Amino acid sequence: MPAIAHELPHHAPDITDWFGGGPDERLRLGNTNSITTERTVDAHEHLYLEGQRQTHVYLLLEGVVGRYKLLPDGRRQIVSFSYPGDMIGLDCPERHVDSAEALDRVRVRTIPFNAIDRLMTTEPGFGQALLRVAAAELADSREQMITLGRKSASEKLAGFLVRIANRNASIGEDPDTITLPMKRSEIADFLGLTIETVSRQFTRLRTARIIHLSSSTHVQVLDADRLQAIADGDDA
Amino acid sequence: MPAIAHELPHHAPDITDWFGGGPDERLRLGNTNSITTERTVDAHEHLYLEGQRQTHVYLLLEGVVGRYKLLPDGRRQIVSFSYPGDMIGLDCPERHVDSAEALDRVRVRTIPFNAIDRLMTTEPGFGQALLRVAAAELADSREQMITLGRKSASEKLAGFLVRIANRNASIGEDPDTITLPMKRSEIADFLGLTIETVSRQFTRLRTARIIHLSSSTHVQVLDADRLQAIADGDDA
DNA sequence: CGTTCTCTTGAGATCCCTCAACACCTGTGG
DNA sequence: CCACAGGTGTTGAGGGATCTCAAGAGAACG
Numbered sequence: 406m407p408a409i410a411h412e413l414p415h416h417a418p419d420i421t422d423w424f425g426g427g428p429d430e431r432l433r434l435g436n437t438n439s440i441t442t443e444r445t446v447d448a449h450e451h452l453y454l455e456g457q458r459q460t461h462v463y464l465l466l467e468g469v470v471g472r473y474k475l476l477p478d479g480r481r482q483i484v485s486f487s488y489p490g491d492m493i494g495l496d497c498p499e500r501h502v503d504s505a506e507a508l509d510r511v512r513v514r515t516i517p518f519n520a521i522d523r524l525m526t527t528e529p530g531f532g533q534a535l536l537r538v539a540a541a542e543l544a545d546s547r548e549q550m551i552t553l554g555r556k557s558a559s560e561k562l563a564g565f566l567v568r569i570a571n572r573n574a575s576i577g578e579d580p581d582t583i584t585l586p587m588k589r590s591e592i593a594d595f596l597g598l599t600i601e602t603v604s605r606q607f608t609r610l611r612t613a614r615i616i617h618l619s620s621s622t623h624v625q626v627l628d629a630d631r632l633q634a635i636a637d638g639d640d641a
Numbered sequence: 642m643p644a645i646a647h648e649l650p651h652h653a654p655d656i657t658d659w660f661g662g663g664p665d666e667r668l669r670l671g672n673t674n675s676i677t678t679e680r681t682v683d684a685h686e687h688l689y690l691e692g693q694r695q696t697h698v699y700l701l702l703e704g705v706v707g708r709y710k711l712l713p714d715g716r717r718q719i720v721s722f723s724y725p726g727d728m729i730g731l732d733c734p735e736r737h738v739d740s741a742e743a744l745d746r747v748r749v750r751t752i753p754f755n756a757i758d759r760l761m762t763t764e765p766g767f768g769q770a771l772l773r774v775a776a777a778e779l780a781d782s783r784e785q786m787i788t789l790g791r792k793s794a795s796e797k798l799a800g801f802l803v804r805i806a807n808r809n810a811s812i813g814e815d816p817d818t819i820t821l822p823m824k825r826s827e828i829a830d831f832l833g834l835t836i837e838t839v840s841r842q843f844t845r846l847r848t849a850r851i852i853h854l855s856s857s858t859h860v861q862v863l864d865a866d867r868l869q870a871i872a873d874g875d876d877a
Numbered sequence: 878c879g880t881t882c883t884c885t886t887g888a889g890a891t892c893c894c895t896c897a898a899c900a901c902c903t904g905t906g907g
Numbered sequence: 908c909c910a911c912a913g914g915t916g917t918t919g920a921g922g923g924a925t926c927t928c929a930a931g932a933g934a935a936c937g
Contacts, residue, residue, distance in 0.1 A: 474787045478874055482787035497773055502780040525768045532761045532768030537733055539775040544738040546782035551710045551718035553789035554833030558925070589884065597790030599926060604885055620934085621884060638714055794893070825916060835894060840917055857901090857916060 420492060420534045423524065424464050424514055441516045452505040452513065453494060459501055461515045463493040468511030469586040472503045473594065483595040485545060486587065488572065492538045495521075508586045553597045556638070561596040562606040563636035566616070570626060581626035589621070610635075656728060656770045659760065660700050660750050677752045688741040688749065689730060695737055697751045699729040704747030705822040708739045709830065719831040721781065722823065724808065728774045731757075744822045789833045792874070797832040798842040799871035802852070806862060817862035825857070846871075 424441060443466070446452060452463055455474060470487040484503055487493050493513070496502045524531045552561055570580040585592070593603045610616045615632050617625040626632060634640065660677055679702070682688060688699055691710060706723040720739055723729050729749070732738045760767045788797055802819060810816040821828070829839045846852045851868050853861040862868060870876065 474783060476787065476791060476874065480787075480791040482790045484783045484786050495772075495776065496780065497776045498780075502783055522769070525772075526765050529762050532772070533758070536731075536761075536768070536772060536775060539772060539779060540731065540733045543775060543779050543782060544732065544734075546779060546786065547710060547720045547738055550720050550782065550786060550789060551712065551716075553786060554718045554830075555712060555716045588882095594790075600884080601886085601927085602925060605925095608885075638712065824914095836916080837895085837918085838893060841893095844917075 420538050421464070421490065423528070423531060423534070424516060440520050441514050444513050444515050446507045446511045446513065448507055448509050448511075450507050452507065453501050455501055455504045457501050459494060459496055459499055459518055461517055462495050462521055463505075463513040463515055465489050465491045465493055466512040466514060469508045470505050470511060471508050471587065471591055471595075472505045474503050481594045482597070483591060484549070485542070486595065492542075495535070495539065508591070558596075558598055558602050558606055559609065559635055559640060560638050561598065562592075562603060563610070563632050565592065565596060566610075566624065566626065567629075567633055567636045570629065570632075581629060583624040583626065585622045585624060656774050657700070657726065659764070659767060659770070660752060676756050677750050680749050680751050682743045682747045682749065684743055684745045684747075686743050688743070689737050691737055691740045693737050695730060695732055695735055695754055697753055698731050698757055699741075699749040699751055701725050701727045701729055702748040702750060705744045706741050706747060707744050707823065707827055707831075708741045710739050717830045718833070719827060720785070721778070722831065728778075731771070731775065744827070794832075794834055794838050794842055795845065795871055795876060796874050797834065798828075798839060799846070799868050801828065801832060802846075802860065802862065803865075803869055803872045806865065806868075817865060819860040819862065821858045821860060 446468075452470065453459070453461075465487050467489055470491075470493055471483050472485050472487065472493070473481050473483040475481050486508075487505075493505055494501065521535070525535065552564060556564065566583060569583050569585075573583065574580040587595075589600045589603050592598075593600045596603070598606075607616075607618065607621075610632070611618055613631075615626070615628045615635070617627055619625065682704075688706065689695070689697075701723050703725055706727075706729055707719050708721050708723065708729070709717050709719040711717050722744075723741075729741055730737065757771070761771065788800060792800065805819050805821075806816040809819065823831075825836045825839050828834075829836045832839070834842075843852075843854065846868070847854055849867075851862070851864045851871070853863055855861065
């Protein structure tokens with residue numbers, strides 16, 4: 406993200422400038438702080454449900470949130486996993502288009518939706534910041550679409566692990582030590598697979614000595630190059 | 642779209658208010674008209690390519706545009722088909738995240754990217770309008786993700802036809818008379834299938850007397866209810 | 878130390894893909 | 908007018924990746 410941010414033309418304010426997510430907390434509006442509140446959500450609780458009227462937007466401060474859509478018969482597609490720093494629930498027009506569930510204990514800053522509207526008209530850079538958030542999310546969705554539509558099970562899981570490793574690196578953590586906050590069923594519903602297939606792909610990576618699994622949620626990447634190669638489909 | 646628009650709170654200006662796409666063309670900025678230009682693009686030509694620096698945004702006036710991403714080995718995922726009234730290429734940060742190709746002869750209004758930036762700061766409702774466009778696109782992507790990840794081939798194709806029928810209805814045309822501007826290969830790459838599977842699903846709908854095919858691009862819906870049922874997975 | 882949830886592994890079934898042939902359409906040129 | 912070529916769509920046969928169903932092993936928790 407920083408790698409992208411500094412490429413932007415002119416002054417490119419970040420969304421966290423307004424809601425105090427970053428270290429250089431500015432809180433430009435005197436009353437912004439008063440209308441936003443902090444909230445803790447336990448694992449398996451929902452921030453909102455699909456179809457509900459959108460009242461707040463959430464800035465994720467801590468924990469991981471899964472956002473999903475359901476089909477009438479119960480089939481589920483997880484459309485994204487959100488991490489600290491991500492904006493959640495900006496689903497205009499008006500009603501939420503997905504449900505958001507905390508995967509572990511989560512801390513969010515809740516922002517009333519009308520405050521968004523107001524900030525957009527009064528604060529110069531705010532609209533751009535918001536649009537950049539939406540565009541990043543859109544780019545992410547598109548990336549996931551090619552994964553869902555055109556990649557094999559092994560490419561999907563390897564790519565999934567690579568993305569987490571890259572995220573780790575970007576926040577200064579060890580890219581090869583991965584702690585998965587989600588269950589196999591959630592990985593499956595994110596990648597468009599079944600639990601069994603996900604489990605088999607994990608086993609395949611483990612027996613090929615590409616990863617080590619000290620527990621089902623604790624992944625140690627042993628051969629990042631081969632993992633990347635599998636993710637890219639360079640796999641015989 | 643109108644069904645959604647009138648639900649919106651306050652005054653909800655549409656993006657076409659600024660670029661003269663609608664009948665109540667306002668052109669609020671005297672010089673907006675001068676910096677935007679109209680352009681015609683032939684079938685199979687590209688508006689832009691993935692990875693290119695974003696210089697313009699396009700308002701589609703006529704024709705259909707396919708937007709796609711490629712994998713290194715040539716596999717393709719079409720992420721959306723854009724119709725008149727749609728905004729194309731708002732892919733900040735800075736570089737296009739997909740390629741946009743005209744499926745037939747296309748007319749667009751091109752808007753320099755820096756004009757977007759300027760309008761957002763000077764025009765009160767413009768940011769909201771743009772954000773609404775982005776949010777609608779995001780909702781669309783998410784819908785497509787559940788299609789790609791969790792639906793069967795028959796559900797995918799039936800759902801695809803239903804969506805086109807609904808679009809027809811929304812612009813006042815006959816929902817049951819569908820002219821497909823895209824080839825089988827493009828439908829396949831949109832739905833995450835192969836051409837053969839798409840073709841077989843068409844045949845299946847035809848032999849079940851749910852549709853009639855006067856040509857490969859001309860679909861007559863004979864039983865909209867059963868088509869909808871198949872799209873919803875209510876299919877034994 | 879059961880109970881429950883989760884994960885893994887196996888065997889078989891199935892949906893969709895791959896490969897291949899052929900039909901259709903259109904335009905071109907003999 | 909026909910032959911031919913190239914692009915596109917359809918259909919068939921067979922194979923394979925993933926799903927389904929089922930059982931058992933691990934882990935978490937009271």
